[in-house]
Structures are given as C-alpha cells and as structure tokens.
C-alpha cells in the first residue's frame with residue numbers, strides 16, 4: 001500500500017510517522033516551500049503523548065517541551081477557582097507537554113526525514129485537485145510560488161491533513177464556505193518573564209468574553225526567566241473576522257486596554273503583554289462538524305477534519321490521535337483501503353464532534369463563566385459561589401469527552 005499525505009503540519013507528520021511504524025509506505029506533500037517554525041505554544045495531552053511515545057518520540061518531547069504540572073482557573077481578579085494536577089502529577093502514565101508549535105512540528109519533521117528519508121517529504125507542493133479512479137488516487141499539485149503545475153502523484157490512498165482551509169474538504173463540501181466566526185479574537189504571544197505558581201502551571205483567568213491563558217514553554221534556569229506563552233481571548237463582535245492568517249501581527253496597544261488592571265500578586269498580565277516580541281492576531285473560528293471524512297480512497301485528518309476552538313488543549317492532540325487511528329485502520333485491512341478509511345472515520349469522527357460542540361460551550365472553562373455570572377465583583381469564599389462537586393463534575397465530564405480520563409487511559413494496552 002502507498003499513501004499520499006497532504007500537509008506537513010503536526011497532523012500530517014504524525015500520520016507519516018504512524019504509517020511508517022506499521023510498515024505502510026507514504027510520502028508527504030506540503031504547500032509551503034520551506035517548513036519554518038511558525039505559531040506560538042500548544043499543548044499535548046497525555047493520550048497524545050502516549051501515541052508519540054509509541055512512535056519513539058518521548059526523549060525529543062522531553063527535550064523540547066515543559067511537562068505541565070497543573071491547570072488552574074482564576075476569576076478576573078486572579079483569585080483561584082479550580083486547580084488540578086496534570087500529566088504525571090495527576091497519575092497518568094504519560095506527561096502533558098506545553099511546547100512551541102514550531103518546535104513540535106520540527107521534532108516530527110526531523111523524525112520523518114530520518115525514518116522515511118528526505119526524498120519522501122516534498123515541500124513546495126500545493127494540492128490543487130485529485131482524482132479517485134477506483135483503483136488508485138491521483139493528486140495534482142502546483143508550485144505555490146510560480147503557480148506552475150507539478151508532476152501528479154499516484155497512490156492507493158490520500159490523507160488530507162491540509163488544515164482548516166483544506167482543499168480536499170472543499171471538494172467534498174463545496175457549499176461550506178468560510179469557517180464559523182465566534183465574534184472573539186485570539187491575541188497570542190510569548191514573553192520572557194519570571195516563572196509563576198509551580199513554574200510549570202498552565203493558568204487561565206477571567207471569563208468567556210475576556211480570558212487570559214498563560215503557561216511556560218521553556219522552564220526558567222535558576223534565577224532566570226521562563227518563556228511564557230500567552231493567549232488573550234476577547235469578544236470583539238462583528239460578523240466578519242479579520243484575515244485568518246496565523247502570522248498576522250497586531251500592536252500591544254490593541255490588547256492592553258482589555259487587561260490593564262489584571263496585575264495579580266502572582267502574575268503581572270500587562271507586563272506579559274508589554275514584554276512580548278510580537279503579538280499575533282487570529283479570529284476564534286471553527287467549522288460545523290461534517291457527517292463524513294472518508295470518500296473512497298480519500299480521507300480528512302486533523303484540522304481539515306475537525307477544526308475546533310483551542311479550548312481544553314485539544315487541537316494538536318486530536319490530530320495525533322487521528323494519525324494513530326488511521327494507521328491502525330490501514331494496517332488492520334491492508335487489502336481493503338477503502339474499508340480501512342471508513343473504519344478510521346467510525347473510530348474518530350463521533351469523538352471529535354463531541355469535542356467541537358463541547359468547546360463551543362467553553363468545555364471545562366465554563367466554570368470561570370459560572371463564577372463570573374454568580375459573583376462578578378469577586379467573592380470572599382469560593383464555596384458560597386460554586387460547590388466543589390460542580391467543579392469536579394465539569395472537569396471530569398470534559399476528560400471523558402476528550403478521551404483522557406486517567407483510569408481509562410492508563411488501562412489501555
């Protein structure tokens with residue numbers, strides 16, 4: 001069997017490594033002429049780290065990321081609402097990692113270059129169209145710089161991991177136009193700053209329409225600064241989002257007014273915003289779930305299949321789980337790739353639909369909105385505002401939806 005994978009983002013590269021591990025021949029086609037380390041931070045949950053460990057990537061992850069120790073929610077005054085251990089500290093057999101998206105993509109790319117060989121990873125190949133001829137699938141590419149047609153590539157299956165603007169998805173769902181805009185914008189940056197709380201804490205403060213997320217993606221050397229990744233998530237309204245360009249910049253003066261008073265005794269949010277080298281602006285968008293990903297010899301994976309709000313640290317993690325699932329399905333029925341792609345879809349589609357919907361309702365972060373609704377001016381005692389049972393119920397329910405309930409995950413063989 002020969003597979004063509006379109007897109008060398010985290011999803012496409014994880015798919016290439018997963019297929020290669022199970023002895024399935026594959027080649028990767030990426031539109032950008034050169035894979036540069038773009039983006040800011042992301043998180044990998046223990047179930048995704050489990051799959052990456054099976055791929056032999058645990059040492060590289062440990063070198064590149066910070067093993068997140070806890071997740072903590074606060075109100076807009078910086079007062080704690082909920083704290084829970086994460087990763088190994090929570091009893092998982094695998095860590096949770098916070099790391100730079102570019103470093104994650106690079107460690108996957110390096111492993112793919114070593115294992116598949118450089119002649120199997122083709123940059124400067126933008127998927128333009130494909131033909132499923134029953135016996136095989138032929139992908140057509142253009143050079144993204146000149147627009148010239150490149151030689152077509154024939155394979156047994158095509159895995160489209162080409163992100164939120166997937167060309168393949170547009171073929172299957174031509175009436176689906178733009179991603180769905182939430183009215184909210186994400187401002188993202190990294191800043192060298194003193195470590196806070198455990199030094200490996202992921203924190204959120206605020207409520208649905210004005211929220212600040214921060215976590216280290218490089219730990220502090222003794223006495224030195226950590227590299228803090230931060231995201232400001234703010235409702236700005238309007239029908240039409242700004243350009244959906246992951247590399248679009250904005251000014252500190254746009255972000256600061258929303259967080260001017262958010263100086264907590266354990267974290268100075270205005271200072272984090274002031275200290276960033278660059279601030280990136282991206283609208284909070286997702287897409288309505290679709291009923292099918294697999295059509296004959298072609299399937300969707302990662303953000304092409306299920307773009308979701310970056311709530312609960314799921315975007316990259318779910319792409320890694322897709323990669324493991326599609327490889328396992330293909331290995332299980334190597335003589336029938338069409339059936340394998342259907343089985344992959346059956347295994348993964350429903351699970352990701354549940355996360356897309358849960359994330360639209362703020363996922364586990366809903367507790368911050370509950371506290372804001374009940375005590376907008378703050379509180380003296382948290383238990384007067386929200387019970388521990390409510391907090392535990394929300395956190396536990398989301399772990400089950402997103403597939404990282406610790407007991408269930410640790411019990412997997």
Ligand SMILES: Cc1cc2nc3c(=O)[nH]c(=O)nc-3n(C[C@H](O)[C@H](O)[C@H](O)COP(=O)(O)OP(=O)(O)OC[C@H]3O[C@@H](n4cnc5c(N)ncnc54)[C@H](O)[C@@H]3O)c2cc1C
Nearest residue numbers: 007009010011031039040126127162163246302303315316
């Ligand atoms: C430049 C960039 C920066 C990002 N920054 C962040 C961030 O800071 N934090 C965060 O949480 N998430 C970020 N994301 C999104 C995040 O990577 C994904 O949500 C998640 O990791 C799933 O990855 P994916 O591989 O499915 O999709 P993506 O990461 O979007 O990767 C898709 C890949 O397909 C390529 N591609 C697109 N169209 C074509 C085509 N027609 N032919 C061939 N190749 C194509 C793209 O160049 C890209 O390399 C970013 C995505 C991009 C593309």
